[in-house]
Amino acid sequence: MVDIFYRPIVGVVMCSNPVKGQQSHTLQDKYLNAVLDAGGLPIALPHALAEPELLAGVMPLLDGVLLPGSPSNMQPHHYGENGDEPAADPGRDLLSIALIAQALERRIPIFAICRGLQELVVATGGTLYRRLCDHPQFLEHREDPDLPIDQQYAPSHEIKIQPDGLISQLIPGSKTFWVNSLHGQGAKTLGPRLRVEAYSQDGLPEAVSVLDHPYALGVQWHPEWKSSEYALSRLLLEGFITACQQHHAEKQQL
Template structure:
């Protein structure tokens, strides 16, 4: 039997939530299971790890970073916009931005989806549409809360990988 402790260690950024009135940080099981299924060892990354000395100690232990989706949104001031974001997660923003910059500098692989991809765009100087769902030319990708979770997160479109692109080595 394989020793899971020899598998690549993948740091997964947690999301702030409230559970029975208490502040918590959580990870969705589907993300953790996907990392294990792919042969990795997921490690939860709480927001306190954004502290520079802790981050410096953490980075050499990681083989990759996973920035998952979340119901929260990146704070607009981080990409040069005004206004409040009612669904913000400032602790996640702080950790994700620090992790992304450090990972890019050290060439640690990053895999980002949904909010994680938004964080990657913002950390590298890009901007966001605050109401992406209101852009008529873009694919609607929000979940339908009336559907079972398995259907909400079922494959919804194909991915085409370009020969010679940066994704080809990770997908093929």
């Protein structure tokens, strides 16, 4: 039986950034607050957990996994391309790929946001557009850094929800939404385990899910931004936390 009052433990991947000359793990408050507001208990995950023995010790404690956005991009060798990535975070790449593999194997709910969607795509055999702005068929998906932060995160373009997917089950009858857009890369090809949940008006996949999984969803926009103020954001996060509660209840029965 699912305990709707239980706060599921959600592991949130951290980023690596220099702070006052020292390499540090960082995690923006908006991701932690979004999990808390939806009823979860966020736990920050450092990159050292990519070590198999350490990760194996952590996974049984988690009821869900959140892969947040980041200014960094995945290193291209993870999806079969050559060259360097100037804004790289190799430790996060390794942890996220290992974490996704373990979460899928254990059927732990996943919610992947922006860079997180790209990690989910790559970890399941897909590829990325390294620079969407080099492809004229796409809209400008990057934010304008000169605008105030509230305007950067304001709804920017429309997405079309695909029928018979996870999002359409969570929000029956809704076919289109406006979402924000703050990314320079995007999903190019998907592996066989993923389905497209939503497209942008230019044809770019804006949301994906893992087939035959209780809740493994990636979105290219940022629902964590003022999540309680937008119906779509609130419903996606609440759906994720409900799936985490269900996973915890199933673990208790084993």
